[in-house]
Amino acid sequence: MTTPAITIFRGFPATPAYVWSPFACKLEARLRFAGLAYKVDQGAPPKGPRGKIPYIALSKDGDSAPEMVSDTSMISEKLVDDGLAEDLKAKLTPVEKAQDAAVRALLEEKLYFYQTYERWEQNYYPMRDKALAALPLPVKFLVGQLGYRKMSAALYGQGTGRLTAPEITKFKTEVWDHINALLTASSRKRGSGAPDGMFFVLGGGKPTEADTSLFGFVASGLVCDAAPETRKIIRSLPTVMDYADKIHRHFFPDYEHWDDDGKGEK
Incomplete structure (x- = not known):
């Protein structure tokens, strides 16, 4: 198999660390x-x-002119279509595929807007000073x-901008509580074949697409200085922290840990 050349454009300086974008972190996890x-x-977005x-520059053989591709799901x-990665949903049952899609939708189509409001x-x-630092x-x-x-107009049109701040906090907390419940159940199963004691959101021995989204939202939430409430919520959930920490140490050993800068207890 040829070795592809892939560059991820994340919108933040190229350092060995997680960025504030949950979708950039999701893509890296994938x-x-x-x-x-x-x-x-x-x-840059334009x-x-x-x-x-994020978006990527992809050269399938490492030598040809790269193709620019956007949207993390696409x-x-x-x-997968180019034979460069395993289909993370291939071995899921129809019900599991529906559950995988539901978790991703909960994060990307619901939680995302609550966190955008917070930021x-x-x-x-x-948020401005970080996103526009250059x-x-x-x-x-x-x-x-x-x-x-x-952003304010988009949030209002989507519906989140019509809610009060306490209502958004309530709904945001509920999402993380749902995620924590799923991970707690999965941690008890610890699917066979999972390395380093890891567990994944659907309870199997390997990650699915839902795990790419979930890890992206956890990692970005823990490092984002414009989301202190989200960080506090995540840190209050030991199972979510354990899930993310195990993925970090196995798949991202070269990256700064979210506690390395003193933002929280180790």
Whole structure:
């Protein structure tokens, strides 16, 4: 099999650390679960095929001109279709596939908007300063305001922006409680074949697509300074922390741990 050349554009400086984007962390987890080597680069939404982060440059043989691919779910499908990665859903039953899709939807179509509200509405300044760190100060102010207005309008249209802050906190906490319940049940099963005592959200011995999303949301939530409430919720759930810590130590041993910068207890 030829060795592909893959570069992930994450929207943040290329350092060996998790970034604030849950989808960038999700994509990295997908590649690591597949055992695929890759590089990271900063990139920018306007340069992506769909105008958003993350996206990848993929050369299937490592030598040909790279193809730009966006959307984490479509990237995963392309890796499978091109024979570069195992289909993480291939051995799931129809019911398990539905459960896998439900977990991803809970995170990506529900929790994402609650966390976006926390980041852009409740913690605007740290979010702006991090997301737009590469811009000079006057431009940062202007682009930040434009981004805030666009995000606020999107949240209102989606529905989250019509809720009160306490209501959003309640719904956000409920999502994490549901995730914790699933992981608690899975930790008791510890599917056969799982390395290093790991356990996965559907209870099997290998990760599924749901685990790429879940790890992405946990890792990004733990390192994001613009999401202190989310970080506190995650840290209050020992099983979620254990799940993420085991994946980190097995699949991301070269990355800074979320406790390495003193944000929490080890």
